[in-house]
Amino acid sequence: MRRFARTLVTAALAVTVVAGTAGWASADTQPLVTGPLPGTAGWRADSVSGRPLPDPERTTPSGVARFFAGLDPSRARELVRAHPLVVGNLDGAPLPLRYxxxxxxxxxxxxxxxxxxxxPGRRILAFDPRGRGTVAEVFGDLERTAHLSVIVxxxxxxxxxxxRARASHTGPAGMARSLRTATGETAAVIAWTGYTTPVGVGLDTARGRLAEAGAVRxxxxxxxxxxxxxxDPVLFCHSYGSVVCGLAARHTHATxxxxxxxxxxxxxxxxxLGTGARVWAxxxxxxxIADIPNVAFAGLGHxxxxxxxxxxxRRIDATDVIGHTGYFLPGTRSLKAFAAIATGEAR
Structure with missing residues (x-):
């Protein structure tokens, strides 16, 4: 009973703090980027030998893969030139075409x-210029790798x-590069900045709205x-990205x-979480992040x-990690453990 009372007090305090900062926090509320990509109407109006092209919103990725498997390579390249933004984000399309x-x-x-x-040399697997923009970048050979990780x-x-220029082991691309190096470049790693993330510390970080949309993506x-x-990938989920992974867990085939x-x-x-994947923390x-109350109350908290x-x-030794972004720093116990998980060596 005493523990329950403390939880209620903590929840009430969290609500009070967020409500008290709503004046500045709401200014940082990010609009969700939804709906079909620019160019989708032209794609839907196009066809191949009288057959409609796979609908970007309704066709499953496996259906997209089957479509391209039966398509003449020259016609596929024509679709890339005519509809780059659609093909580049078409899950299930061949990787070289998307790049x-x-x-x-x-x-x-x-x-x-x-x-x-x-x-030159960059492998961009997804790109959406709307709003602040989203992107997914591949490090390594995704077509031949036996091990795949996705940074969220x-x-x-x-x-x-x-x-952007910052510590080499931080940020989506920096974390991806650091992890790939730690695996001896035996694993391919994708930096998936594929959803609208919160900006700063405000209502968006306390709510699940952006994470719910990101989980679908x-x-x-x-x-x-x-x-x-x-x-099947390993999902490495940092900070608010772990909220995204938590909501997506039951819908992915992550190991x-x-x-x-x-x-x-x-x-x-x-x-x-409803997943058969091994879960590490x-x-x-x-x-x-330890100062954030671990509550869920009135739609706030995670x-x-x-x-x-x-x-x-499963607990990962992170005793030598400094701050909120030091988990991929070369030489840390956390990065060594991450590399073992990425290559399937961790038990």
Missing amino acids: EANRLAVLAAGEPRFAPLAA PGSDNDATTHD LARFTEGLAAVGAP DIVAFGSPGMRADSVRG ARGPSDW GADPTSATFGA
């Missing part, structure tokens, strides 16, 4: 903030900050990976889900601490 389509889509966007994504980042990440993205023969620096996964326990001793014994996740 080329997104290069063309970035160039067609005509915005300097996106231009670096079109640099938290707040303040988008297509322009995805790979993540589930379909991983379904698309399976449709092209990629191995492992790793939550680190997590405010909660919108579940009371591993069982509540890490939190460094100086990570400020529930139990994944590193708590009652949650039931």
Whole structure:
């Protein structure tokens, strides 16, 4: 009873704090980017030998894969040139076509903030210029790898900050590169900045609205990976990204889900995630996320601490992690453990 009373008090305090800051927090509320991509109408009006093209919103990734498997390569390249933004984001389409389509889509966007994504050698698997922009980038050979990991980042990440200059082991692209190096480049890693993330600390970070939308996108993205023969992924979910992973868990075929620096996964326990994946959790001793109340009340908060014994996740040693973004720093115990999970060596 005493524990229940403390939980109610904590929840009430959380609501009071967020409500008291709503004046500035609401200014940071991010609009969801929804609906079909620009160019979808032209795609739907097109056809191949009188047959309609697969609908981007209704056709399953496996259906998309079957369509391209029966398509003449020259016609497929014509579709890339005619509809780059659609093909580049079409889950289930062949990987080389998506890479080329997104290069063309970035160039067609005509915005300097996106231009670096079109640099030679970059493998952009998804790109949406609307709003702050979303992007997914592949590090390694996704067509031949036996091991695949997907980085799901938290707040303040988008297509322009995805790979901005900062500590080399932070940010979506930095975490992906650091993990791939730690595996001896035996694993392919995708930096998936594929949803609208919160900005700053405000109502968006306390609510599940953006995570719910992101979970739908993540589930379909991983379904698309399976449709092209990629191995089942390990999901590495940082901060608010772990909320996304928690909501998507039952809809993905992940072998492992790793939550680190997590405010909660919108579940009371591993069982509540509804997944057959192994679930891991890490939190460094100086990570400020520990100050976030692990409650879910009136739509605010994300529930139990994944590193708590009652949650039931496998604990990862993060005792040498500094701050909220130090989990992929070379030499740390956390990165060594992450690499072992990514390559299937962890038990």
